[in-house]
Amino acid sequence: MSLLSDFFVILLETIRDVFPIVAIIFAFQFLVIRRSIPNIKNVLLGFVFVILGLALFLYGLKQALFPLGKLMAQQLTDPSFIYSVSQIGQTLHWTDYKWVYLFAASLGFATTIAEPSLLAVAIKAKEVSGGTITIWGLRIAVAIGVAIGIALGTFRIVTGTPLHYYIIVGYIMIIIQTFYAPRMIIPLAYDSGGVTTSTVTVPLVAALGLGLATNIPGRSPLMDGFGLIAFASLFPMMTVMGYAQLNSLLFQYRSRLLHQNNEK
DSSP: OHHHHHHHHHHHHHHHHHHHHHHHHHHIIIIIIOOOOTTHHHHHHHHHHHHHHHHHHHHHIIIIIHHHHHHHHHHHTOHHHHSOGGGTTSOOOGGGGHHHHHHHHHHHHHHHHTOHHHHHHHHHHHHHHTTSSOHHHHHHHHHHHHHHHHHHHHHHHHHTOOHHHHHHHHHHHHHHHHHHSOGGGHHHHHHHHHHTSSTTHHHHHHHHHHHHHHHSTTOOTTTTSSOHHHHHHHHHHHHHHHHHHHHHHHHHHHHHHHHHHHHO
């Protein structure tokens, strides 16, 4: 009964959160545009599915993803895991957390590949670009950026270095890249940073950051636990622009080879 009651509470909260969106859409449709909505039954049924899906997703986060993220962080930072039995008690160094960095990178890559919002953007990018930007090319480029960002973010938590140093340097690099990247890819690269911070990535990454900050001595969950999501949205911009620049170089190289062959 407790499971059903918890889900019912989450369902009511989801209805409360979705209701303003529905109210705004219908108000503009009927009062401003003054037109009826085509296939109104399908639209209403779709809203019901959205509410149920969000409620189930949020319930799943509460029951599985958040506890698993904290548990993995706790286990990976446990000195008994990092050191052998004879070494327990020694001072830990940032290099001893290599499994944390590897897990963070793997988690960032996997959650980004599974991100539905990124898939939607990749499909639209392929349609608009006429196939120049491939779905998997964009998804992998973004996933690599998130993997690098989350790994670097966990390094920041382990070492306790200030967050703003990384963010300032990162955006300076993005600004420099912007001058040299193909113009058509720049808006997509900037959007790619936002779509990564969505339904799949954020819960696990947030749980990982809070878990690390809680279990690493000298770290504050409030001061150090947050900030991983900023890394997850920053580095995909770099990798997507790098992906476009690499494609541009390959295209120029192939064109040059084709031109040389034609001259022969």
